[in-house]
Amino acid sequence: MFKHFYINTMGCQMNEYDSDYLAQSLINYGLCPVNDPYEADIILINTCTVRAKPQQKALSMLGRMSAVKKKNPDLILGITGCLAQEMGSDLLERFPQLDLVMGPRDIGKVNEILYKIINARQKILITDIKSEPPSPINCPGFFNGRILGQISIMVGCNNFCSYCIVPFVRGREISRSPDDILLEARNMISSGVKEITLLGQNVNSYLWRNGKEVNFSSLLRELIALKGLYRLRFTTSHPKDLSDDLIDCFADKQSILCPHIHLPFQAGSNFILEKMRRGYTRERYLDLIYRLREANHDIAITSDVMVGFPGESEKDFEMTLDLIKKVQFDSLFSFKYSDRKWTLSAKMKDKVDESEKALRLIKLQDLQKQITLMKNKALEGRILPVLVEGVSKKGGFFRGRTGSNKVVNFNCNNNIVGSLVNVLIKLGMSNSLKGELAKE
Numbered sequence: 001m002f003k004h005f006y007i008n009t010m011g012c013q014m015n016e017y018d019s020d021y022l023a024q025s026l027i028n029y030g031l032c033p034v035n036d037p038y039e040a041d042i043i044l045i046n047t048c049t050v051r052a053k054p055q056q057k058a059l060s061m062l063g064r065m066s067a068v069k070k071k072n073p074d075l076i077l078g079i080t081g082c083l084a085q086e087m088g089s090d091l092l093e094r095f096p097q098l099d100l101v102m103g104p105r106d107i108g109k110v111n112e113i114l115y116k117i118i119n120a121r122q123k124i125l126i127t128d129i130k131s132e133p134p135s136p137i138n139c140p141g142f143f144n145g146r147i148l149g150q151i152s153i154m155v156g157c158n159n160f161c162s163y164c165i166v167p168f169v170r171g172r173e174i175s176r177s178p179d180d181i182l183l184e185a186r187n188m189i190s191s192g193v194k195e196i197t198l199l200g201q202n203v204n205s206y207l208w209r210n211g212k213e214v215n216f217s218s219l220l221r222e223l224i225a226l227k228g229l230y231r232l233r234f235t236t237s238h239p240k241d242l243s244d245d246l247i248d249c250f251a252d253k254q255s256i257l258c259p260h261i262h263l264p265f266q267a268g269s270n271f272i273l274e275k276m277r278r279g280y281t282r283e284r285y286l287d288l289i290y291r292l293r294e295a296n297h298d299i300a301i302t303s304d305v306m307v308g309f310p311g312e313s314e315k316d317f318e319m320t321l322d323l324i325k326k327v328q329f330d331s332l333f334s335f336k337y338s339d340r341k342w343t344l345s346a347k348m349k350d351k352v353d354e355s356e357k358a359l360r361l362i363k364l365q366d367l368q369k370q371i372t373l374m375k376n377k378a379l380e381g382r383i384l385p386v387l388v389e390g391v392s393k394k395g396g397f398f399r400g401r402t403g404s405n406k407v408v409n410f411n412c413n414n415n416i417v418g419s420l421v422n423v424l425i426k427l428g429m430s431n432s433l434k435g436e437l438a439k440e
Contacts, residue, residue, distance in 0.1 A: 001041075002031065002041040002042060002076070002118060003031060003032060003041055004031060004032050004033070004034045004039055004040045004041050004042070005023075005026045005031045005032070005033060005034070005040055005041065005042040005043070005044065006033070006034050006035070006036070006037045006039070006040035006042070006043050006044070007019050007022060007023055007033070007043075007044045007045075007046060008037070008043070008044070008045045008046065008061060008065075009046045010045070010046060010047050010048045010054055010057060010058055010061070010081070011046070011047065011048025011050065011054055011081065011082070012048065012050070013150055013197065013199050013235065014104075014152060014170075014199050014201070015046050015047075015048060015081055015082075015104075016150060017150045017151070017152045017199055018046060018080070018081070018104055018107050018152075019044075019046045020142075020150070021107050021108075021134065021137060022044060022046070022080070022107055022110055023142070024137045024139035024142050025107075025108075025110050025111050025137060025139075026042070026110070026111070026114075027139050027142065028111070028137070028139055029111045029114065037065060037068060038068065040075070041074070041075060041076065042075070042076045042078070042114070043065050043068070043069075043075065043076070043077050043078070044078045044079070044080055044100075045058065045061055045062055045065060045078070045079045045080070045081075046080050046081040047079060047080070047081035047082060047083035047084060048081060048082055048083065049081075049082040049083040049086050049165060049169060049340070050082065050164070050165060050166065050340070051335060051338050051340070052338035052339075052340075053335075053338075055083055058079075058081075058083045059083075062079055062091075062095055062098075063095070065077055065097075066095050066097040066098070069097040070097060076099045076100070076114070076117055076118070077097055077098055077099055077100070078098065078099055078100030078101070078102060079091060079098060079100070079101055079102070080100075080101075080102040080103070080104065080106075080107065081103075081104055082104060082165070082166070082169040082170065083169075084101045084102055084103055084104075084127065085103035085104060085105075085127050085129065085168075085169040085170070086165065086168070086169050086341060087101075088101060088125060088127050089101070089125055092123060092125060098123070099117050099123055099124070100113065100114075100117060100123070100124050100126075101124070101125045101126070101127070102124070102126050102127070103126065103127035103128065103129060103169070104155075104169070104170055105128060105129055105130070105131040105155065105156075105170065105171055106126045106127070106128055106131055107134055108131070108133075108134025108135065109126065109131075113126060129169075129170075129171040130171060130172075131171075132174065133152070133154070133155045133174060133176045135180070136180045136183050136184050136187075138187065141191070142191070143187070143188050143191035143192065143193050144191050144192060145192065146188075146191070146192065146193055147192070147193065147194050147195065147387065147388075147389045147390070147417065147418050148193065148194075148195050148196075148197070148389065149185075149188040149193040149195070149196045149197070150196070150197045150198075150199055151181055151184050151185060151188075151196055151197070151198055151199065152176065152199045152200065153175065153176055153181055153198050153199065153200050153203060153206055153216075153219065154173060154174060154175045154176055154200040154201070154203070154205075154206050155170060155171065155173070155174050155176075155200075155201075156170050156171040156172045156173040156174055156201065157170060157172075157173055157201035157202060158172055158173040158202075158205070159201075159202060159238065159277075159279070160277065161266075161276055161277050161278060162275060162276050162277045162343060162344035162345045162348075163276060163306070163309065163337065163340065163343055163344075163345040164340070164343060165340040165341060165342060165343055166201055168341075168342045168343075170201065173201070173202070173205065175206050175207055175208050176208075177208060177210070178208050178212075178214045178219055178222065181198075181219065181223075182222060182223070182226070185223055185226055185229070186226065189226060189227075189228040189229055190228075192418065193229075194228075194229065194230040194231065194387060194418055194420075195229075195230055195231035195232070195233065195387055196223070196229060196231075196232055196233070197232075197233040197234060197235060198219075198220075198223070198232070198233070198234040198235075199234075199235065200234075200236070201236065202236065202237070202238040202241060203216055203234050203235070203236065203237060204216055204237050204238050204241035204242055204243065204246065205238070205241050206219060215243075215245075216234075216243075216246060217243065217245040217246050217248075217249055220232065220234070220246075220249055220257065221249070224255055224256055224257060229256060230256060230387060230420055231256050231258050231387055231403065232256050232257050232258065233257075233258045233260065233405070235262045236262050236264060236304075237261055237262060237263050237264075238264070238279075239263055239264070239265065239278070239279075239280045239284065239285050239288055240278065240279035240280045240284075242263070242288050244291075247288075247291050247292055247295050248295060250292065250295045250296040250299055251295040251296060253296065253298075258403040258404070258405065259296050259298050259299045259300060259403050259404055260299065260300040260301075260302070260330075260403065260404050260405045261292060261299065261300075261301055261302075262302045262303065262304075263285075263288070263289075263292075263301060263302075263303055264303050264304035264305075265285050265303050265304070265305060265323065265327075266278060266304060266305055266306055267305065267306065267309060267312070267316070267319075267320055268282055268316075268319040268320035268321070268322060268323030268324070269282070269312070269315075269316035269317075269319040269320065270282050270283075271311075271316060272309050272311070272312055272316050275309065275310070275311060275345070275348070276309065276345075277344070282319070282323060285323070286323070286326060286327070289301060289327050298404065299404070300330040300404030300405055300406070301327065301329055301330060302329060302330050302331045302332065302333075302405070303327075303329050303332055303333070304332070304333045304334075304335075305320060305324070305332055305333075305334050305335075305364065306334070306335055306336065306337050307320070307334070307335075307336055307337065307352075307357055307360040307361050307364060308336050308337040308352035308356065308357030308360060308361075309337045309345065309352070310337070310345055310348035310349065310350050310351050310352065311348065311350040311352075312337075312352055317360050320364065321363070321364060321367060324364070324367055324368060324371070325367070325371075328371055328375065329368065329371065329372075330372065330375055330404065330405075330406070331368070331372050332364075332365075332368045334361060334364055334365055334368065335361070336354075336357040336358065336361055337352070337357065369430060372430060372431075373428070373429070373430050375428075376406065376428030376429060376430070376432075376433055377428035378428070379406070379425045379428050379433060380425055380426065380427060380428050381424075381425065382424075382425050383422050383423065383424050383425075383438045384402045384403075384408070384422070384423055384425060384435075385402070385403060385420050385421070385422055385423075386400040386401065386402055386408050386410070386420070386421055386422075386423045386435075387400050387401060387418075387419075387420050388400040388412075388416050388417050388418060388419050388420075388421060389401065389417070390417055391417075392409045394409055396411065397409040397410060397411060397412075398410055398411075398412050398416065398417070400421075400423075402433075406432070406433055407431070407432040407433065408423055408425070408432065408433045408434070408435055409432060409433070409434050409435070410423050410434065410435040410436055410437060411436050411437065412437045421437060421438075422437070422438040423435040423436065423437060423438060424436050424437075424438045
């Protein structure tokens with residue numbers, strides 16, 4: 001009798017959303033979630049393969065869970081997500097304990113697949129990269145107690161940057177129906193969710209053309225109008241598709257749209273950007289930053305950047321550092337380039353030595369740490385609205401985030417989880433802010 005399931009989620013927010021979808025499907029199937037894989041009858045590992053490191057972590061986790069299955073042969077063990085799509089049948093050969101290998105475009109079929117596995121003890125491989133996005137799921141009570149929610153507004157990617165495996169493992173771009181997105185949002189809000197983040201590989205290219213034409217900016221405006229929603233965010237944006245209309249959305253400071261954009265730049269050298277097939281120049285990127293800050297002086301800008309792309313010279317790297325100094329990002333996700341299967345850059349020559357990549361990454365991260373600390377300290381003495389997400393790991397404090405996505409820990413005697421409160425920032429630190437509840 002199968003009663004309990006465990007899902008281990010690795011990688012990006014898209015995977016978090018997919019895991020939530022899987023969990024709701026399994027609950028509707030009659031199963032209960034558990035936090036310990038040793039208590040589960042079904043284990044699903046939702047994986048990432050965007051870089052070498054998360055792929056290695058996923059394979060390591062699969063090895064550990066295979067050992068669990070050896071002790072409990074009746075256990076159903078499955079892997080889903082981008083690594084499942086990439087490796088497919090190779091995973092079944094490498095890990096004979098696996099019962100299921102399922103790509104990210106197939107999560108809507110999980111219950112019918114499990115039925116076959118449970119009743120026929122079949123091993124299932126399903127990696128249909130052309131599948132439509134799954135229909136909205138109704139699982140009453142799933143979001144109860146949650147302050148934050150996420151909604152995927154589209155699947156896939158059409159950009160084919162030369163280093164990126166995403167289009168090969170998540171397929172071509174398909175936008176979801178705005179009616180489905182709004183339905184999902186209303187369900188979350190009715191369960192108590194106060195902040196929603198819209199997800200997509202490139203939300204800027206969202207476009208629905210069935211009966212009515214809805215682009216990303218008009219979708220945002222429909223969601224902004226929903227009653228009961230305190231905050232709205234989105235990620236990730238591609239610079240080549242950042243429109244004037246979207247920039248204008250940040251100009252209204254009374255809007256629930258948070259003053260924060262994640263806008264990956266990846267490299268500061270035009271030579272490298274062209275090799276990456278990013279579709280914009282350094283100058284174009286800097287102009288977008290200027291226009292965003294002109295629309296909203298307080299907007300926080302975060303980004304992704306890599307070091308050691310094939311052919312990256314010391315001069316190219318210095319141009320990346322120079323762009324970071326010019327923009328003054330609030331924070332950065334930075335990483336070393338690694339070859340990914342099927343990508344153009346994997347075939348490029350003139351690879352940068354691993355030791356050199358490591359040195360460049362340290363130098364870049366040291367620079368960004370200084371900038372982040374400086375920007376956080378500049379907030380000292382300001383009163384900022386904070387959405388309270390829960391009790392902090394630091395005893396006696398509550399935890400929340402500003403509209404600009406900065407974590408704040410602060411003292412408060414009352415249970416105010418889920419509320420928007422004003423907090424006086426007392427101390428800006430490297431990774432967070434410390435404050436106290438502002439007096440009325």
